[in-house]
Amino acid sequence: MFPASFDYRVAESIDEAISLYQSADGEARYLAGGHSLIPAMKLRLARPSRLIDIRPIEQLRYIRVGDDGAVHIGSLTTHAEIAASDVIAQHAPLLAQAAKVIGDVQVRNMGTIGGSLAHNDPGADYPAAVLALEATITVQGPNGTRRIAAADFLKDMYETALEPGEIIVDVAVPSYSGWKSTYVKFFHPASRYAVVGVAILANADGNQVQDIRIAYNGVASCAFRDTAAENVLKGTTVTDTAIAEAANAALNGVDALSDHFASAEFRKHIGRVYLKRALQGLFAG
Amino acid sequence: MTTYVGKPVRRVEDHRFITGRGRYVDDIKLPGMVYAYIVRSPYAHAKIVSIDTSQASTAPGVIAVLTGKDLEADGIGGLPCGWQVNFRDGTQMKEPRHPVIAVDKVRHVGEPVAVIIAETREQAKDAAELLTIEYEELPAVVDPQKAVEDGAPLVHDDAPRNLAFDWEIGDKAKTEAAFQEADRIVELELENQRLVPNAIEPRAAIGDYNPGTDHTTLYTTSQNPHLIRLLLCAFVMGLPEHKVRVVSPDVGGGFGSKIFHYNEEVIVTWAARKLKRPVKWTAERSESFVSDRHGRDHRTKVQLALKNDGTFLGLKVQTYANLGAYLSTFAPAIPTYLYGTLLQGVYTTPAIYCEVYGVFTHTVPVDAYRGAGRPEATYLLERIVDLAARELNMDPADIRKKNFIPPFDGIEQPGYQTQVALQYDSGNYEAALNRLLEMANYSEWRRKQQELRSQGRYIGLGLAAYIEACGIAPSAVVGALGARAGLYDSATVRVHPTGKVSVYVGVHAHGQGHETTFAQIVADKLGIALEDVEIVHGDTAEIPFGMGTYGSRSLAVGGSAMVRALDKILEKATKIAAHLLEAPESDLEFREGKWYVKGTEKSISFPEVALAAYVPHNYPPDLEPGLEAESFYDPKNFTFPFGAHLAVVEVDPETGEVKLLDYYAVDDFGNVVNPLVVEGQVHGGIVQGVGQALYEEARYDENGQLLTGTFLEYAMPRADEFPMFKVDHTVTPCPHNPLGAKGAGETGTIAATAAVANAVADALQPFGVKHVPMPMTPQRVWTAIQASQQVS
Numbered sequence A: 001m002f003p004a005s006f007d008y009r010v011a012e013s014i015d016e017a018i019s020l021y022q023s024a025d026g027e028a029r030y031l032a033g034g035h036s037l038i039p040a041m042k043l044r045l046a047r048p049s050r051l052i053d054i055r056p057i058e059q060l061r062y063i064r065v066g067d068d069g070a071v072h073i074g075s076l077t078t079h080a081e082i083a084a085s086d087v088i089a090q091h092a093p094l095l096a097q098a099a100k101v102i103g104d105v106q107v108r109n110m111g112t113i114g115g116s117l118a119h120n121d122p123g124a125d126y127p128a129a130v131l132a133l134e135a136t137i138t139v140q141g142p143n144g145t146r147r148i149a150a151a152d153f154l155k156d157m158y159e160t161a162l163e164p165g166e167i168i169v170d171v172a173v174p175s176y177s178g179w180k181s182t183y184v185k186f187f188h189p190a191s192r193y194a195v196v197g198v199a200i201l202a203n204a205d206g207n208q209v210q211d212i213r214i215a216y217n218g219v220a221s222c223a224f225r226d227t228a229a230e231n232v233l234k235g236t237t238v239t240d241t242a243i244a245e246a247a248n249a250a251l252n253g254v255d256a257l258s259d260h261f262a263s264a265e266f267r268k269h270i271g272r273v274y275l276k277r278a279l280q281g282l283f284a285g
Numbered sequence B: 001m002t003t004y005v006g007k008p009v010r011r012v013e014d015h016r017f018i019t020g021r022g023r024y025v026d027d028i029k030l031p032g033m034v035y036a037y038i039v040r041s042p043y044a045h046a047k048i049v050s051i052d053t054s055q056a057s058t059a060p061g062v063i064a065v066l067t068g069k070d071l072e073a074d075g076i077g078g079l080p081c082g083w084q085v086n087f088r089d090g091t092q093m094k095e096p097r098h099p100v101i102a103v104d105k106v107r108h109v110g111e112p113v114a115v116i117i118a119e120t121r122e123q124a125k126d127a128a129e130l131l132t133i134e135y136e137e138l139p140a141v142v143d144p145q146k147a148v149e150d151g152a153p154l155v156h157d158d159a160p161r162n163l164a165f166d167w168e169i170g171d172k173a174k175t176e177a178a179f180q181e182a183d184r185i186v187e188l189e190l191e192n193q194r195l196v197p198n199a200i201e202p203r204a205a206i207g208d209y210n211p212g213t214d215h216t217t218l219y220t221t222s223q224n225p226h227l228i229r230l231l232l233c234a235f236v237m238g239l240p241e242h243k244v245r246v247v248s249p250d251v252g253g254g255f256g257s258k259i260f261h262y263n264e265e266v267i268v269t270w271a272a273r274k275l276k277r278p279v280k281w282t283a284e285r286s287e288s289f290v291s292d293r294h295g296r297d298h299r300t301k302v303q304l305a306l307k308n309d310g311t312f313l314g315l316k317v318q319t320y321a322n323l324g325a326y327l328s329t330f331a332p333a334i335p336t337y338l339y340g341t342l343l344q345g346v347y348t349t350p351a352i353y354c355e356v357y358g359v360f361t362h363t364v365p366v367d368a369y370r371g372a373g374r375p376e377a378t379y380l381l382e383r384i385v386d387l388a389a390r391e392l393n394m395d396p397a398d399i400r401k402k403n404f405i406p407p408f409d410g411i412e413q414p415g416y417q418t419q420v421a422l423q424y425d426s427g428n429y430e431a432a433l434n435r436l437l438e439m440a441n442y443s444e445w446r447r448k449q450q451e452l453r454s455q456g457r458y459i460g461l462g463l464a465a466y467i468e469a470c471g472i473a474p475s476a477v478v479g480a481l482g483a484r485a486g487l488y489d490s491a492t493v494r495v496h497p498t499g500k501v502s503v504y505v506g507v508h509a510h511g512q513g514h515e516t517t518f519a520q521i522v523a524d525k526l527g528i529a530l531e532d533v534e535i536v537h538g539d540t541a542e543i544p545f546g547m548g549t550y551g552s553r554s555l556a557v558g559g560s561a562m563v564r565a566l567d568k569i570l571e572k573a574t575k576i577a578a579h580l581l582e583a584p585e586s587d588l589e590f591r592e593g594k595w596y597v598k599g600t601e602k603s604i605s606f607p608e609v610a611l612a613a614y615v616p617h618n619y620p621p622d623l624e625p626g627l628e629a630e631s632f633y634d635p636k637n638f639t640f641p642f643g644a645h646l647a648v649v650e651v652d653p654e655t656g657e658v659k660l661l662d663y664y665a666v667d668d669f670g671n672v673v674n675p676l677v678v679e680g681q682v683h684g685g686i687v688q689g690v691g692q693a694l695y696e697e698a699r700y701d702e703n704g705q706l707l708t709g710t711f712l713e714y715a716m717p718r719a720d721e722f723p724m725f726k727v728d729h730t731v732t733p734c735p736h737n738p739l740g741a742k743g744a745g746e747t748g749t750i751a752a753t754a755a756v757a758n759a760v761a762d763a764l765q766p767f768g769v770k771h772v773p774m775p776m777t778p779q780r781v782w783t784a785i786q787a788s789q790q791v792s
């Protein structure tokens, strides 16, 4: 398991990283935690001619509340740091709930939120959370800086709005202090990626729901918000019947992934059962 | 009184492993060494139209690009099969040529097609991408039942219906008669799915040739270096055996997959001799998936005839055993003599008949994998017994007790003659089950099960009572059954002048802890300290000819050889002691490392005697100097460990998820040398067995592509999926070997799969689910529930 040969460069700043990207012959890739890129290179599914290691860019490593009141997370922040952060626990615990069930300890210590979002694996755990949280992703590239809504950023399986040479610098999440949230995950027993992951974020007074966001990853080629399920519950009082109705409404018309471990039908079934149980847990009392 | 034997002595080898000082094949770097990369077939079945080596040969660092034609031109033969199983009508087993490197055709994904040798392994792999191989793809067959159908693609033109052999055992007429008189017949169709062994250390091999002395050395990750040397010299390469050395240093797990003689061992040896430089190959993990021999892969129909009171009358089994594309070293023996002969289980079933079709398919060859045949036998037996209990509304424990073979020690009472050729050595099956039920508080679990069911929670209890044939094997017996080798083992005990001892053993350790357990026996026997003993294994230049380690044979066979050699040492040492103490031998008493003149304090110690043996100026006149002895031990019979396991699972019927709540095991290994090591073997085996039940599957698509060819898809069991196991053992010594030991390496994989399968079926009884195919993934469990809900 060793990759094709490549040129390895280290960037100390975002500008340097971008100029190393621009000066590369052939395909260049940024290296963050390496926990998606390196395995793909070892299998020779990815064969960049240049790797630009961005890990020394300290300015991409932070979690703080900004002047806008939103939580800002530097793209090099690891899953473990997000899982353990007090700031995130207070303002956007959903993100930590997702981070906690990513892979295993090694993966969480190495993998970064920027890398995960840039990779957009259908079985990754952050995508549902950032959709539910309506996060904004800031990218910087040869043509300057752009701010992109998560829903526009995550395009399809391994596809994002990133243009060549762009680096994710920041993930901004509005404060949801006081909201309820949960992330439940049906693991693949081998990879531990999500076969189904459901993120729920609700602004509720007891069982009285003002607003609710429900997003899935794992089920389809890209994470998505399930507005049909949301609409069943939005502005209502949650009861067992309402939960059952929401679960029934979920995933209709979704083109689900299918493989020998989980067929499309089974994925949707699990998606509904997990949604139901997650809602029951969230509104238990 | 023993100082070490029977005690939980910590493994002496662990220090070097834990501190990273193990020396594995891949750690060895020889001067001038070059690297082989093996180009493998991406197709399950294809003609090789052409191979264009021109670009690859001129790539940076490339020394040679070699193909199957080059190998044949050098007169290298195919890989031999070590066991012959003929057709029922007496015609010989089909044994098609097993090429080291494919020549005209490829027959499974992963088969070697060419070898690139370069200064670095990166260069070799890069050059491989420049090799142009033109294939003409042909239709493939992967399912052994489909492979025997008319019109199925043939794996070998000279094996019609893709049959290597068909085989039977037992008494067909008697069994048919038993079925006639039965009150009821219970039947089940089962698949014992294919597994990838996945030892943590990938296979590796280094060939090294010295043209000055004409010596060849092969370093290889093998469980049996002498066997590899023999096959390499006598059958494949025709090398002079006295000039060939095979070394298997530290080996990181084998589980059977490192028994066999592999293509790559021949490739590096041949290339090293050809290029006159050491050549190393180390498998990448993706290569391991498609080149390590796989395990299991049976499709079976089993029928049990019984009386309404639960008494078993007859058993019929029909199995299609997938052998893969070629016959691997021991392949024919696994689904026959290590499977059909175990169908008696621990029960008195008076009539048994089994037929087995050994089938070629376009898949990786299948051979022994931990348990080898015995897990397959146990799985079907224990599943059908549970199903019978359910149909008769009996408790699974009761139906087993009703049919157990009564206790026999093999000394006072004779061994138990089965319906399927074997004679069990000694057994007390009910005692093991009773101990298990008591330890697990079985009746309390049953009560809890009822209680939880009323709350909509579904737990299941799964029993498995098993027996296995270990201590492989009495040579004359297995020779008559088709083995092309004897299965004795050997040991040389060398006492050094200072009384320190090196023991050279023919068996091989790759996780079993021999360096500790064997040393415990030596230390006790000679009355010396454990640290004064070293166990040496794995190098044909040092050890006597031995057959290696598999089939839980090391202690029962190799350990017995060692005990015999130690007896010879003591016999000679006593003569020396008698001379030095100036007393007749009959007046001497040996205890705790000293010979005493009986009734006196006059004594001489083991090191003093050892020194006298090598500095023999005051010495018995007609005795040879030196203190060294060798023994070859051929066992009188197999050994038959047995036991009973209980798995407790909870199934979530809405999602199909299965959680293992608790696991209990009571095993009988005969006498136990080191309970800590044995417990480790049991724990690892249970995890592996549960792996088959719940997670693992080598799954091919119809074109012969392995869908689960990486750890992203192939699910290995993980620590967080397991409760702490509760294990205990009963002791029924083996009556026919000097240690009374039966072997402990495979029981976990044999019992645990069946126990968990029974537990899941038990949990799903309220849903009318009879059986869930393995691995029992959530989708399969859920589908089984859906299917049976639709029926009812």
Ligand SMILES: Cc1cc2nc3c(=O)[nH]c(=O)nc-3n(C[C@H](O)[C@H](O)[C@H](O)COP(=O)(O)OP(=O)(O)OC[C@H]3O[C@@H](n4cnc5c(N)ncnc54)[C@H](O)[C@@H]3O)c2cc1C
Binding pocket: A029, A030, A031, A032, A033, A034, A035, A036, A037, A038, A039, A075, A076, A101, A102, A103, A104, A107, A110, A111, A112, A113, A114, A115, A116, A118, A119, A121, A123, A124, A125, A126, A162, A166, A167, A168, A169, A191, A192, A193, A194
């Ligand atoms: C065994 C294992 C199990 C795993 N299980 C899970 C799981 O359960 N759930 C889950 O969500 N993930 C899982 N992962 C993936 C893990 O979370 C990865 O860390 C993550 O997907 C990628 O992050 P990274 O920092 O490692 O990125 P890298 O691997 O370094 O990069 C991934 C891709 O993103 C690009 N990239 C990286 N950083 C940036 C940036 N700042 N801007 C633009 N592009 C960038 C790279 O060029 C590359 O194309 C698992 C990984 C492994 C090895």
